[in-house]
């Protein structure tokens with residue numbers, strides 16, 4: 454009886470509640486894409502709100518800190534130059550550390566190839582001597598030309614056909630690269646798309662390689678942790694416009710506006726918002742957690758269902774400082790290092806304390822899927838990683854003080870299987886609004902965080918245009934070419 458009475462009271466309160474005011478746009482998700490959308494919405498003079506399901510700003514951009522005085526990225530590791538996220542970071546005066554080379558040391562077939570040279574070119578000369586280098590240079594030159602051609606719309610038909618061949622097969626059949634050259638391309642690019650080079654199309658492989666082509670591209674990391682970018686944008690646009698603990702459950706388009714319902718997972722209270730437009734920024738497969746009225750179109754569903762993904766898993770290995778000798782050559786770090794195996798990419802973490810260091814393992818692809826399997830025990834993951842570390846660096850495990858793991862949803866990053874491409878009609882469809890719903894987030898564009906920001910630019914430009922505001926995405930500062938290692942940090 455009491456329950457029935459309180460239900461009546463709650464229903465009465467909801468029915469009597471004044472309708473929420475109408476914003477120009479509601480942004481779902483406060484990852485890099487959602488926060489960039491907020492930044493650009495403010496520039497465009499739009500009224501907006503951001504609704505984030507978790508208590509955390511930044512989404513997959515997350516920086517871990519440990520009581521031992523060490524820290525490392527638990528998500529997005531570095532921004533490649535040319536990423537418009539860096540333009541926002543610089544506009545907000547966030548300091549960055551620079552990595553001025555695009556290649557990394559790597560460990561292959563039990564042999565270390567350390568990047569101790571000053572430039573990409575010197576590293577390549579060491580790695581690929583003689584005829585291998587000549588073949589590599591000729592192939593890379595061809596790749597520069599192909600990358601320029603995939604900017605054309607429509608994409609030339611001869612190139613578009615490459616979506617039906619795997620990157621691996623295409624390279625093996627047509628590149629003329631020798632075994633070491635192929636190994637370089639495979640081990641350098643696989644951590645980027647976080648799956649096997651056999652599972653992405655040659656067309657998408659061309660897009661991925663451009664980071665390393667020619668003189669290569671430098672990268673930056675926000676000093677103190679990439680997550681600071683999300684916090685800085687929140688301070689810039691005003692924290693009152695961003696609500697955390699708001700998990701969107703329903704999106705209903707009615708006439709000239711959209712009504713959005715969101716649940717607070719902390720107390721199961723539901724809240725309603727209204728806006729003329731909605732921008733979704735979560736990974737596309739998570740759109741299925743929301744009920745849309747009218748429903749997502751069958752073509753949109755097809756676009757989502759036929760996209761695949763790459764997997765990431767992070768292990769933070771806290772060690773005593775003596776372990777640093779394993780990743781140093783003549784007192785200089787050789788990290789980051791690609792292992793192509795169970796240890797993924799080894800990065801050096803940050804340490805504010807003399808008593809501890811952190812080795813950050815960003816594990817990718819099939820290995821990440823294995824470690825991410827919820828049925829697998831973390832003790833077993835620790836055992837496997839310790840064994841692999843000892844195999845690579847005999848005696849390393851004696852220095853381990855603690856290992857901490859960050860598991861991701863198996864779909865950590867977007868990828869396009871052979872037969873699909875980020876350049877095809879289905880992908881283009883996701884970049885067009887369905888009525889008042891605009892789809893953004895990295896999964897609508899590419900495999901990196903630049904796609905997250907570019908998608909926000911595109912969606913805000915679409916909303917601004919339909920609201921009669923003049924706003925065009927800022928001109929990108931453009932990539933700087935990789936320089937010398939001397940400029941590192």
Ligand SMILES: Cc1cc2nc3c(=O)[nH]c(=O)nc-3n(C[C@H](O)[C@H](O)[C@H](O)COP(=O)(O)OP(=O)(O)OC[C@H]3O[C@@H](n4cnc5c(N)ncnc54)[C@H](O)[C@@H]3O)c2cc1C
Pocket residue numbers: 481482483484485486487504505506507509511512513514527528529530531532533699700701702734735736739742743765766767815861865866893894895896900901902903905
């Ligand atoms: C381990 C790892 C390493 C990476 N390294 C790099 C790198 O070095 N360089 C690089 O460029 N990229 C890297 N990436 C990719 C990069 O992190 C992503 O491209 C980028 O962060 C995606 O941002 P986003 O805003 O599109 O999506 P997300 O960060 O996933 O943000 C989506 C947000 O939506 C929220 N959300 C979901 N559902 C709802 C709902 N129903 N209601 C409200 N909110 C919701 C989520 O909680 C989340 O905060 C890495 C990714 C991982 C996982």
